[in-house]
């Protein structure tokens with residue numbers, strides 16, 4: 001496995017440094033745009049599971065990504081940086097990083113007090129919402145909390161529940177501050193869905209699939 005050491009970290013804007021919590025750790029993601037060692041990258045967050053072969057993404061143009069959650073929230077038009085097709089360019093990471101002050105203004109205008117890499121990338125690619133040619137199907141970045149509604153109401157399917165004419169769920173994204181690999185995650189998730197009024201059967205099912213695979217991987221590592 002090839003490990004690339006990061007150059008200088010990209011600093012999170014001081015205005016939001018205290019408030020940004022786990023998002024404050026995401027700014028290094030911007031360095032992906034400068035990895036000119038590669039002509040094209042398909043980036044995936046580590047809080048995702050891939051259910052189907054997604055090699056086809058290497059045929060997609062720079063900044064292909066998903067406006068994740070848009071079918072449920074029509075005003076969510078910006079790209080989600082959990083999965084992105086990137087063609088790195090010299091100095092591009094720096095140029096994007098330089099827009100963090102504009103991102104701060106945009107986030108404040110929307111009443112937010114947290115900032116992440118995604119806000120900066122969206123500030124740089126401000127025309128992305130109108131670039132329909134870059135919008136991947138939502139099946140490439142589905143929030144685990146939306147699984148029940150996407151399968152129940154928006155025409156999606158998983159491979160173990162094959163129905164003709166439906167759209168594939170290729171990648172599930174475990175968004176939020178509570179990640180499945182954290183301590184007490186399983187218990188906390190149970191409590192959360194127990195209190196929730198929403199359907200949660202598939203959300204729970206895939207949360208457990210993540211845990212199972214995670215356990216398998218860590219057992220493998222420890223046995224070596």
Ligand SMILES: [Mn+2]
Pocket residue numbers: 045046047082173174175
């Ligand atoms: Mn993520």
